[in-house]
Amino acid sequence: MKKYLFAVLLPIIILFAGGCGQESTKLKVGMLPIADNLPFWVAEQKGYFKEEGIEVELIAFPSALERDSAFTAKQIDAGIGDLIAVATMNNAGTKVKSVAVAQGISPGENRFAILAAPNSDIKSVEQLKNVPIAMSLNTINEYITDRMLTEKGLSQEDIKKIAVPKLPVRFDALMGGTVMAATLPDPMATLAEIGGAHLIADNSKNTLAQTVVIVRQETLDKNDIDIEKLMKAYSRAVSDIQRNPDQFNDILMEEAKIPKNLLSSGNQLRFIYSAPELPKEEDVDAVIEWMLEHDLLKNKLTYDDMVYGKVL
Known part of the structure; x- marks a missing residue:
């Protein structure tokens, strides 16, 4: 009788035990x-x-x-x-x-860069004061831009922004001079530099991004x-x-x-x-x-x- 009960209960015990863990x-x-x-x-x-x-x-x-x-x-x-x-x-x-x-x-990972248009005379952070910077607003893009520029001496009031959320459109606007500055992640940032855009600041020495x-x-x-x-x-x-x-x-x-x-x-x-x-x-x-x-x-x-x- 005991052997019979054990044989009947064993599958139930195994099933119950299996169900106790995460599926x-x-x-x-x-x-x-x-x-x-x-x-x-x-x-x-x-x-x-x-x-x-x-x-x-x-x-x-x-x-x-x-x-x-x-x-x-x-x-x-x-x-x-x-x-x-x-x-x-x-x-x-x-x-x-x-x-x-x-x-x-580590510094250098996930690089973002603020760049000036190839046809602009902007070469420094100070020259970006009150210049609209194209970016995606309310995102990591804007966060990084604010952090990089305020750490280099601009006040929050000095930083002007223009919403260009689509990355290819932002890249083309920068390279064509429709906007004078933009924030871009790699590989677009490197492509822009190769195309003549001026690097103003990036996060290659910190872990902001x-x-x-x-x-x-x-x-x-x-x-x-x-x-x-x-x-x-x-x-x-x-x-x-x-x-x-x-x-x-x-x-x-x-x-x-x-x-x-x-x-x-x-x-x-x-x-x-x-x-x-x-x-x-x-x-x-x-x-x-x-x-x-x-x-x-x-x-x-x-x-x-x-x-x-x-x-x-």
Whole structure:
């Protein structure tokens, strides 16, 4: 009788025990055509997701707006964005957190530059006083511009801005002299310099322009173990990139649309990747304060509202 009961109950015990742990599901990661995402593309190519025991789908989005809308619609679990995106989504009711810094851990990563038009006489920060600078407003673009220029002596009142959110339009306006100055990320910044634009300031000696790995809070609550595995695969890919960055130029050209001549012609443009780490509290606080000053937040967020520290 005891043997019979054990045989009957054993499958139920196994089923119950299996249900007590977190259930592994496919993770959907939103991908923009930017170099920041290279470790995810490399991890997919190398089979690291499968080796870590997770199923990952990389879903392409043409813009940050569409990626963030996918977060809100619960269509993706993770993606790379910036701390302003994390705060903006939380402010609007979409609970997400940063689990790691992607780009911007070391100076030189995720370069942005303020440039003057090739046909202008502007060569210094002082000459930018009251000159409209083309940028994407209420974004990391504006945050970096404010920080770089105020640190070099301009007051907030001295900095004039003009909204040109679409990057190709902004690039063309700068190069054609329709605007006298613009803030551009690489590779557009390097392309502009090659085309004769004057470099006024960039963030190559600081870590202002950080991007972070963003994950929906619901996914973390249900399945942070798989997010931990996702970041292990990501970290393995970063190690591969650090050992030989040039071997992944084909991926950058295909997925991030980086022009071949920028990656091969004397290595004019080189992307740097560091092992992921948590955002520093002072960096998060600086973003929150800037957003409050620009009336971009209803309520002041805290570090714990923005960062999840249990994955790395």
